[in-house]
Amino acid sequence: xxxxxxxxxxxxxxxxxxxxxxxxxxxxxxxxxxx
Amino acid sequence: xxxxxxxxxxxxxxxxxxxxxxxxxxxxxxxxxxxxxxxxxxxxxxxxxxxxxxxxxxxxxxxxxxxxxxxxxxxxxxxxxxxxxxxxxxxxxxxxxxxxxxxxxxxxxxxxxxxxxxxxxxxxxxxxxxxxxxxxxxxxxxxxxxxxxxxxxxxxxxxxxxxxxxxxxxxxxxxxxxxxxxxxxxxxxxxxxxxxxxxxxxxxxxxxxxxxxxxxxxx
Numbered sequence: 001x002x003x004x005x006x007x008x009x010x011x012x013x014x015x016x017x018x019x020x021x022x023x024x025x026x027x028x029x030x031x032x033x034x035x
Numbered sequence: 036x037x038x039x040x041x042x043x044x045x046x047x048x049x050x051x052x053x054x055x056x057x058x059x060x061x062x063x064x065x066x067x068x069x070x071x072x073x074x075x076x077x078x079x080x081x082x083x084x085x086x087x088x089x090x091x092x093x094x095x096x097x098x099x100x101x102x103x104x105x106x107x108x109x110x111x112x113x114x115x116x117x118x119x120x121x122x123x124x125x126x127x128x129x130x131x132x133x134x135x136x137x138x139x140x141x142x143x144x145x146x147x148x149x150x151x152x153x154x155x156x157x158x159x160x161x162x163x164x165x166x167x168x169x170x171x172x173x174x175x176x177x178x179x180x181x182x183x184x185x186x187x188x189x190x191x192x193x194x195x196x197x198x199x200x201x202x203x204x205x206x207x208x209x210x211x212x213x214x215x216x217x218x219x220x221x222x223x224x225x226x227x228x229x230x231x232x233x234x235x236x237x238x239x240x241x242x243x244x245x246x247x248x249x250x251x252x253x254x
Contacts, residue, residue, distance in 0.1 A: 004054055012047060022236070029239050029240060033239065033243065
């Protein structure tokens with residue numbers, strides 16, 4: 001059961017990384033669009 | 036911005052649900068949880084290839100270079116998602132079939148799909164002149180997509196395969212348990228939202244790029 005939680009945590013962390021990266025890219029593009 | 040936050044929370048919920056809410060599939064055990072990622076990844080690959088084809092058609096009709104760039108970006112996106120689907124499928128294969136790769140019809144057909152789209156990228160690299168590259172690769176993208184339904188949906192169902200049965204079977208009925216189906220459909224929706232976010236970012240980058248090139252030419 002603990003292995004399941006490890007995989008869950010890794011998956012959630014991976015998703016968090018992808019999500020934050022896309023948000024960062026979104027805001028950088030928005031800055032460039034304003035220029 | 037609001038829908039992006041909702042998407043973030045939705046996918047987090049799907050991930051938690053895929054491990055803690057949905058039960059493991061009978062006979063397959065915990066490894067069956069990969070289905071909540073593997074199938075949506077494959078679905079997004081097909082969607083991206085479809086959008087690539089649509090943009091290729093738009094380019095041939097309008098000769099606006101932005102459509103060619105969108106087609107190329109979508110082909111890349113589709114290939115990345117297809118690769119991820121293949122990797123997750125290989126992980127499942129190792130656990131259930133004993134080997135990462137054994138030339139199962141499903142695996143072979145996805146390999147052929149990679150060859151087809153690999154050729155698309157090779158074609159784009161081989162042609163320097165922008166207009167010619169766009170025309171050739173647009174025609175190729177349309178023809179390449181004609182192969183996609185055969186390779187992804189038809190051929191793996193024609194030949195005997197180790198790949199699990201599709202959830203919508205030949206009788207037209209859903210064979211998934213209730214909670215599994217909820218998480219599965221939630222994952223499909225989440226991944227689709229993720230794809231459209233990536234696509235909207237790509238369109239905005241292309242618009243900025245085209246604007247930048249126009250300014251350069253004006254100077």
